[in-house]
Amino acid sequence: MLEKKKLEQYLSRCMDSHADFAEIYEEKELSETINMLNGSVENIFTKNTFGVGIRLYKGLQAVYGYANETDEKTLTDLIDDLRDALGKEEKGSDVALQRVEYENRHPVKIRFDEVSLADKASLLQRANDAAKAVDERIVKVDGTLLNVRQEVQISNSEGRLISDTRVRTRMMVTAYSQEGNSFQSGKDSPGGGMGLEFYETVRPEEIGKEAARVALVNLVAKDCPSGKMPVVIDSGFGGVIFHEACGHALEATSVAKNQSVFSGKFGQKIASDVVSAVDDGTIPNAWGSQNIDDEGNFQKKRVLIKDGILTSYMVDRLNGRRMNTESTSSSRRQSYMYEPTSRMSNTFICEGTSEFEELFEGIEKGLYAAKMGGGSVNPQTGEFNFAVLEGYMIENGKITYPVRGASLIGKGNEILFDIEKVGKTVKRGQGMCGSMSGSIPTDVGQPPIKVRSIIVGGTANE
Amino acid sequence: MNKQKWIDYALSKGFDSFEIYQNDLEEKNVTYYEREMESYVKSHVLGTALRGLYRGKMTSISTEDASDANMEKLIGTMIEQAEATTSADSGIILEPMTTEEVAKENRFVRPDAASIDKTFKEIEDKFHAYDERVFQVTDLFYTEQASSREISNSRDMHVRDASQAQAIIAGVAVKEGDEIKNSFNVELLYDIRDFDTDAFVKKAADKALNKLHASSIPSGTYPVIIEKDAMTSLFTAFSGIFSGDLIGKGISPLKDKLNEKIFADNVSIIDDPKNTDALVICNYDDEGYPTSKKTLVDHGTFQTMLHSTSSAMRMQMESTGNGFKQGYDSPVGVRPHNCYIVPGAKSFDELLEEMKEGLVIEGFQGLHAGINLASTDFSLQCSGYCVRDGKRDKSVTLITAAGNFLELMKNVRDIGGDLEWKTQPIACPSILFEGIAISGE
Structure with a gap:
């Protein structure tokens, strides 16, 4: 990382221009991926990322440059290019930085880079063996262990100098099942913002077994029916419905330019009374947590919806200027190669009051989405989609038979009003969220919920 | 270094x-x-x-x-x-290999800041003048890239090549009453002095305007034309089934299917990294292995799978020169490069005429999540329009198309002649299918 004196020199140079704000983001990341297929370590890949991103603002204009050489000439040339884009002005700027110290909310007990590769591969082996042991129809098990350690240092023309180290681990296991000509898969991929102590509580054996269980369910599942019907979406990764249907459309990236279905809806009712939701980047050691956001502000808990009323957007510094509001510490980016913008962290629907069984009451024909996959949304129209990885039919209030090949689609601003019942126990699931500033780790979550009516995309037309 | x-x-x-x-x-x-x-x-x-x-x-x-x-x-x-590492399928570091190298003319002329400024202001003005329902130009984006690749090894290999590209991307939102629709248009920008801003604006604006008044349709099985861009995105999502890496590992549905009939008779698929119609050509893959033209599917029969040196070693075969990385910061994998479904003879309008009644899918959403590569099952949000008597009818939204990709490709009634290479290394023409399960109202 660059020394304070150098940073002050570079920031002062940045400010000798028409810029009213300048920021330097430095990043060093070690990412390690171990892949195992059927018990054999197929591939180990280590990625070392290193670079600097420099950003200048002039009102609502932003210029950004990045490089992975940090010698004086490279950075000075880059700053001069950026100054040219905004207009130079020798003002004799003199930025003085003050380092901000704080207590790390996300401590790591077992650093992955201090554990041997053989020991890390043995975690995958445990998952592999457990998956294989479930049933002889589990014919292949593909496991990947990802460990990341990202160090960032952020300094800006307001004198702030702050650092953070983000550590995360995730085990992704896909089990393949086969019977006759039917070849199916199931997966489980939990992770956390911590070291390898994660696997002391989330045991690799359970990850392997869960992947195998889903693969076997899909082997006997029937084609999913099509059409509009009530849907019960279970907790954990089921929260992807809120992430896609609402979360992205509450990011200032789209709200600030009136490009979201929720633009101008602050303080208004946007969901049914039973829906409250938060985006909380402070949860200790969660997958989507950080000590600071990627503009150097301390992460926060943001109450997005309270009893159906929109109470907060997720805002970064630049879009905050456009919206005449403060940043909510929501600025994130994949790496120095991306300008940061407003993004989610750990986003979930809060606990409700319904018992699990109550969610099924009165459903003559519907879908129980036990496990969800990813999805996407068009924030401007609100149209979203997401995949069902494990589903069951509900008939006369009871779960009957498994179905496969379903997706759920709808409009975010409508679906939030269709959430009829919210269960009691919130669980979160881990995912990678892709948007303008790259792919970042985010948690989604919710208790089990009942949606009055949603379009289910299946293959079995009746 | x-x-x-x-x-x-x-x-x-x-x-x-x-x-x-x-x-x-x-x-x-x-x-x-x-x-x-x-x-x-x-x-x-x-x-x-x-x-x-x-x-x-x-x-x-x-x-x-x-x-x-x-x-x-x-x-x-x-x-x-x-x-x-315990796997024995290592791959090899190659000695220099020769091939008949193909060169692609660089037609890109770098625009200066003033001409970008002038063009963007012109595009924005033309969008607003095009139709009063255009209420926002949401995105105007210019991007230029120049990249070079160099492979050197201890066995005296030195391969170097370079490529350049630049493009303009626009997003536009249209509004009528409370209904808002949007669209994006991406065009390669060879020389900004020749750039047809009128055609660019018309294409993006019409695409968004045509989506207005869209509604869902009843669930059912419909004859469907998947329009070329949508077909390219669907085929790209399933292109991994031809990977010799996945086949060798037993996790591709094409395992043990070589030389078997897998698609309809009228479907042929070619991978040709030296195809100069595509944006970027490669004479060598990322291992320095010479690339070549291969027929993956010949009139429905699975003829060739793709290999890197490592995947080829597992199956005791030869590399096909398809050892490509996703970026320098990823390991060598097996990927198609300039792969396409061989176009037919009919124009898009002739396909519409042939279908008479049915549905045209213009875009899929959620392709990263709504497909299962192992089973090739898919269920995807899509949008497009109905076809009545061979002509465009009402626009359709909030529907899904679902099925099994291997089964779908057996039900190809006809293939259009409208294949067009854009920014991706995969391209498809529009294809008319006998029937696809659509979920709607």
């Missing part, structure tokens, strides 16, 4: 062979919003990947700091990785 020093050091540490792969990328992006420059991004990144065969195991690593001071640490990590 003193490459010879790194190679010599690796060999002295017990590597049988060692490779240095570098990608040098310079980019510039400019965005405009409400006739003003909103952002300007400039970058230069040199990425380095190291790969070597150590005691029979292939090991690789990437770094963005390839200073000589890091040499011992990085090569030490590679040795640890090799020692922990």
Whole structure:
């Protein structure tokens, strides 16, 4: 990382221009991926990322440059290019930085880079063996262990100098099942913002077994029916419905330019009374947590919806200027190669009051989405989609038979009003969220919920 | 980076062979919003990947700091990785191989800032003048890239090539009553002086305007034309089934299907990295293996799978020159390059006429989540329009198309002649299918 004196020199140079704000983001990341297929370590890949991103603002204009050489000439040339884009002005700027110290909310007990590769591969082996042991129809098990350690240092023309180290681990296991000509898969991929102590509580054996269980369910599942019907979406990764249907459309990236279905809806009712939701980047050691956001502000808990009323957007510094509001510490980016913008962290629907069984009451024909996959949304129209990885039919209030090949689609601003019942126990699931500033780790979550009516995309037309 | 020093050091540490792969990328992006420059991004990144065969195991690593001071640490990590690898399918570091090299003319002329400014303001004005329902130009984005790739190894290989590209992207939102629809248009920008802003604006605006008044349709099985861009995105999502890596590992549905009929008679698929109609050509893959034209599917019969040296070794076959990385910071995988479904003779309008009644799908959403590569099942949000008596009828939204890709490709009634290479290394023409399960109201 660059020394304070150098940073002050570079920031002062940045400010000798028409810029009213300048920021330097430095990043060093070690990412390690171990892949195992059927018990054999197929591939180990280590990625070392290193670079600097420099950003200048002039009102609502932003210029950004990045490089992975940090010698004086490279950075000075880059700053001069950026100054040219905004207009130079020798003002004799003199930025003085003050380092901000704080207590790390996300401590790591077992650093992955201090554990041997053989020991890390043995975690995958445990998952592999457990998956294989479930049933002889589990014919292949593909496991990947990802460990990341990202160090960032952020300094800006307001004198702030702050650092953070983000550590995360995730085990992704896909089990393949086969019977006759039917070849199916199931997966489980939990992770956390911590070291390898994660696997002391989330045991690799359970990850392997869960992947195998889903693969076997899909082997006997029937084609999913099509059409509009009530849907019960279970907790954990089921929260992807809120992430896609609402979360992205509450990011200032789209709200600030009136490009979201929720633009101008602050303080208004946007969901049914039973829906409250938060985006909380402070949860200790969660997958989507950080000590600071990627503009150097301390992460926060943001109450997005309270009893159906929109109470907060997720805002970064630049879009905050456009919206005449403060940043909510929501600025994130994949790496120095991306300008940061407003993004989610750990986003979930809060606990409700319904018992699990109550969610099924009165459903003559519907879908129980036990496990969800990813999805996407068009924030401007609100149209979203997401995949069902494990589903069951509900008939006369009871779960009957498994179905496969379903997706759920709808409009975010409508679906939030269709959430009829919210269960009691919130669980979160881990995912990678892709948007303008790259792919970042985010948690989604919710208790089990009942949606009055949603379009289910299946293959079995009746 | 003193490459010879790194190679010599690796060999002295017990590597049988060692490779240095570098990608040098310079980019510039400019965005405009409400006739003003909103952002300007400039970058230069040199990425380095190291790969070597150590005691029979292939090991690789990437770094963005390839200073000589890091040499011992990085090569030490590679040795640890090799020692922990148990798979015997290592691949090889190749000796130099020759091929008949093809060159592609560089037609891109760099625009200056003033001409970008003038063009963007013109585009924004033309969007607003085009139709009063255009209420926002949501995105105006110019991007230019110049990249070079260099592969050097201890077996005297030196491969170097370079490519350049630039494009304009626009997003537009239209509104009627409370209904809002949007669209994007991406066009390669060869010479800004020849850029047809009228055609560009018309294409994006019409696409958004046509979506207004869209509604869902009843669930059912409909004859469907998947329009060329949508077909390209669907085929891209399933292109992994031809990977010899997945087939060798037994997790592709095409395992044990070589020389079997897998698609309809009228479907042929070719992979040709030297196809100069495509944006970027490659004479060598990312292992330095010469690329070649291959017929993956010949009139419905699965004829060739794609291989890198590693996947070929597993199946005791030869590489097909398809060992490509997703970026310098990823390991070599197996990927198609300039792969396409062979077009038919009919124009798009003739396909509409042939279908008479049915549905046209213009776009799929959620392709990263709504497909299962193992079973090839898919269920995807899509949009498009109904066809009545061979003509465009009402627009359709909030529907899904679901099925099984292998089954779908057996039900091809006809293939259009409208294949068009854009920015991706995969392209498809529009295809008329007998029937696809659609979920709607």
